[in-house]
Amino acid sequence: MARTGSRVLVVVFAGVLALFIIGPLAWLAVRAFAASWTYPNLLPDGWTFRWWSVVFSDQALGIAVQNSLFFAPITVLASAVICLPAAYAFARFEFPGRRFFLIGVFAANAFPKMGLFVSLAALFYALNLMNTILGILVVHVLGTVVFMTWIPAAAFAAVPRSLEEAARDAGASTLRTFFSVTLPMALPGILVAAIMSFLASFDEAQGTYLVGTPDYMTMPTQMYSLVLNYPTQVAAVFSILLAIPSVALLLAAHKHIVGGHLAEGFQIK
Amino acid sequence: MTAEVEARPAVVRLAGRAASGRSRGFLMALPPMVLIAMFIGFPVVLAFGFSLGFTGGLNRTVALIGQNVHAAHGLAPTFSAYAEMFTNARFLGDLFVTVVVTLISTVLVVLLALGVGLYLKFSGGLIGKVLSTLAVVPLFIPVVIASWAILGFYSANGFLRSVAAQFGLGFPVWSYTLVTVVIGSVWTSLPFATLLVTSGLQAVPQAMIDAARDAGASFWRVVVSVVVPMAGVPIIIATTFTAIGVLGSFTVPYFTGPNSPNMLGVDMSNYFSSFNQPQQAVVIAFVVFAMASGIAAVYVWANFRSAKESGAV
Numbered sequence: 001m002a003r004t005g006s007r008v009l010v011v012v013f014a015g016v017l018a019l020f021i022i023g024p025l026a027w028l029a030v031r032a033f034a035a036s037w038t039y040p041n042l043l044p045d046g047w048t049f050r051w052w053s054v055v056f057s058d059q060a061l062g063i064a065v066q067n068s069l070f071f072a073p074i075t076v077l078a079s080a081v082i083c084l085p086a087a088y089a090f091a092r093f094e095f096p097g098r099r100f101f102l103i104g105v106f107a108a109n110a111f112p113k114m115g116l117f118v119s120l121a122a123l124f125y126a127l128n129l130m131n132t133i134l135g136i137l138v139v140h141v142l143g144t145v146v147f148m149t150w151i152p153a154a155a156f157a158a159v160p161r162s163l164e165e166a167a168r169d170a171g172a173s174t175l176r177t178f179f180s181v182t183l184p185m186a187l188p189g190i191l192v193a194a195i196m197s198f199l200a201s202f203d204e205a206q207g208t209y210l211v212g213t214p215d216y217m218t219m220p221t222q223m224y225s226l227v228l229n230y231p232t233q234v235a236a237v238f239s240i241l242l243a244i245p246s247v248a249l250l251l252a253a254h255k256h257i258v259g260g261h262l263a264e265g266f267q268i269k
Numbered sequence: 270m271t272a273e274v275e276a277r278p279a280v281v282r283l284a285g286r287a288a289s290g291r292s293r294g295f296l297m298a299l300p301p302m303v304l305i306a307m308f309i310g311f312p313v314v315l316a317f318g319f320s321l322g323f324t325g326g327l328n329r330t331v332a333l334i335g336q337n338v339h340a341a342h343g344l345a346p347t348f349s350a351y352a353e354m355f356t357n358a359r360f361l362g363d364l365f366v367t368v369v370v371t372l373i374s375t376v377l378v379v380l381l382a383l384g385v386g387l388y389l390k391f392s393g394g395l396i397g398k399v400l401s402t403l404a405v406v407p408l409f410i411p412v413v414i415a416s417w418a419i420l421g422f423y424s425a426n427g428f429l430r431s432v433a434a435q436f437g438l439g440f441p442v443w444s445y446t447l448v449t450v451v452i453g454s455v456w457t458s459l460p461f462a463t464l465l466v467t468s469g470l471q472a473v474p475q476a477m478i479d480a481a482r483d484a485g486a487s488f489w490r491v492v493v494s495v496v497v498p499m500a501g502v503p504i505i506i507a508t509t510f511t512a513i514g515v516l517g518s519f520t521v522p523y524f525t526g527p528n529s530p531n532m533l534g535v536d537m538s539n540y541f542s543s544f545n546q547p548q549q550a551v552v553i554a555f556v557v558f559a560m561a562s563g564i565a566a567v568y569v570w571a572n573f574r575s576a577k578e579s580g581a582v
Contacts, residue, residue, distance in 0.1 A: 010388065014400055017381075021403050021456065024422035025410065031421070039426035040434030082304060085297040093294025101298050103569060108309045110561045112517030114537040115554020116309060118547065119316035122331045123308070138308055145301050203411040206519055206538075223413045227524070232421070239414040246409040257405070262464050 025243075031236035051233040061238065064222035068202060071218060072245075075140040075201035076194050082141065083148035084190070088182075090149065091156035109146045116142075117207045124211060131215045139207035144197035151196065151265030155189020156182065158264070192261040195249050202245060320551045321346035335547040350552050362530040364556065367516065370447060370532060374454035375512045381455070382462040382507060386470040387492060401467060408460035416524035419453050420444050445527050453521035458514055462507040469503025470496060502571050509568035513561045533557050 031037070032051060034044030055061050089095065090102065117139070121130075129135030159182050167177040205220035213221060219242045226235045315327055322341030324332035332338050339349040354360045385404050389397040407415060422428050423443035433440035443449050473496050481491045497504065519534035526532065533553050541550035 010396055014396055017403050021406050023428060024418035027422045027428045028418040040431040042431055082300045086301045089294040089297035093290040095291045095294035101302055104302060104305060108305045110513050110565045111313060112554055112557040114519045114534045115557060118537060118541045118550045118554060119312040122315060122327050123312045125330050126327050142308055149301055205413055220411055220413045227417060235417060242411055242414055250409040
């Protein structure tokens with residue numbers, strides 16, 4: 001009796017959680033196909049694809065999509081080049097300042113983002129980085145350092161040293177050992193880091209807005225003005241477009257992310 | 270004898286490798302540190318100087334453009350920008366709101382994450398899978414969209430009010446209130462906390478739970494005395510990360526919150542862009558940072574405690 005009772009309770013909890021998480025997204029998504037909507041009906045008055053053509057024929061929105069798809073991969077690449085060697089060093093070497101560096105990465109993340117961008121403005125004016133591609137890239141890469149350092153560091157650390165030693169004993173060079181043993185085993189963790197970095201860049205709005213407007217609008221910054229200047233339905237269509245890459249990545253890497261690579265990375269060792 | 274002779278070069282080689290590892294490790298770790306020092310550390314120090322009234326050097330442009338700048342005389346710092354903010358009733362109200370929203374959101378997030386994690390640990394099955402998948406979904410939705418979606422869902426013509434109206438009932442409008450700010454904060458913070466807490470709980474050995482059960486402990490007793498303490502470090506990490514994230518958040522309160530009182534992230538942006546008072550914006554940033562540092566200290570302490578326990582130090 002108590003068992004069925006608690007079972008019902010859990011199902012109710014799952015239902016409420018589903019409503020809480022999915023409800024707002026579904027409610028917004030339906031709006032993208034709604035001709036008009038009368039309160040308090042639960043469905044729109046009619047269906048239409050009109051808002052999609054509005055979005056696809058609007059040049060400014062198209063450019064925002066292009067900009068986002070340009071900045072996100074380059075951010076991931078730049079971040080990987082800068083951070084992956086550091087991640088390996090944190091995992092494998094004991095060096096002076098190691099702990100200070102690890103805490104530094106974290107402290108950089110603890111400073112409020114809006115405050116950081118406000119502080120960055122002075123420096124960016126001085127270095128002529130305002131309204132430049134490089135300036136936006138710097139802002140985007142800054143937001144990915146935590147992911148690209150910590151998660152791969154944990155992945156590298158989890159590769160058993162004995163395997164590397166065995167490869168060395170069998171005559172493999174240091175580089176050969178790294179590329180044939182260490183890297184393949186750490187790859188899922190690096191993949192998770194890359195995806196988190198991609199999403200961080202794709203999602204970055206405040207800094208891009210401060211540094212890039214009006215010359216470089218990305219999808220999230222475009223969303224800011226969209227919400228104020230266009231009908232709700234257009235913002236809904238744009239939201240769906242903006243969510244597509246994220247959901248695709250979710251489906252591709254769900255197993256690795258839930259599998260603990262993310263969680264492992266957030267414990268400094 | 271021969272063994273000793275042969276063992277020696279190996280030791281020397283190992284020591285040599287450790288020494289080269291020291292410099293190589295340092296050099297490999299340098300690039301992200303330089304990036305952080307240049308584009309976070311340096312501007313933050315600069316901004317701190319600006320908040321204390323030092324308006325020369327790189328701060329000159331900002332100080333010239335900005336209004337209501339408190340300047341220091343000579344080398345003695347002035348705290349008048351801080352004094353101005355801490356006697357400003359609106360700032361104090363927003364500070365209070367920020368602390369309360371952060372506290373409530375963090376508690377809700379950790380409780381939800383624990384609920385999902387515990388269910389997954391003890392029951393699993395289809396419902397467990399559904400719960401954990403649901404909790405991770407927000408990770409993949411840009412915050413701008415999430416805020417916008419949540420605003421519509423709880424608005425005057427939103428879903429909840431529409432459903433209530435079908436039954437002739439009323440339902441409060443939560444959009445543009447602090448309720449949606451809390452809802453939005455919980456929504457966006459849940460995945461991260463759930464991932465950390467779930468993986469922490471999964472790592473608790475089943476044998477210990479069985480042992481406690483065999484000794485006659487009830488389910489809740491096992492949870493409170495065995496499972497949660499053993500997963501303490503990941504839970505603390507999840508809590509601190511959530512709190513720091515909510516504390517400095519901008520997009521959620523900006524989109525879904527009221528004009529006033531609202532959170533300090535929105536104030537920072539207002540003071541910087543709308544009021545053109547960069548010094549006051551920077552002062553707010555440092556107040557938020559001071560609170561975040563307090564939370565961060567707990568995080569660092571928890572990490573090093575766990576590193577010590579596992580013998581890594």
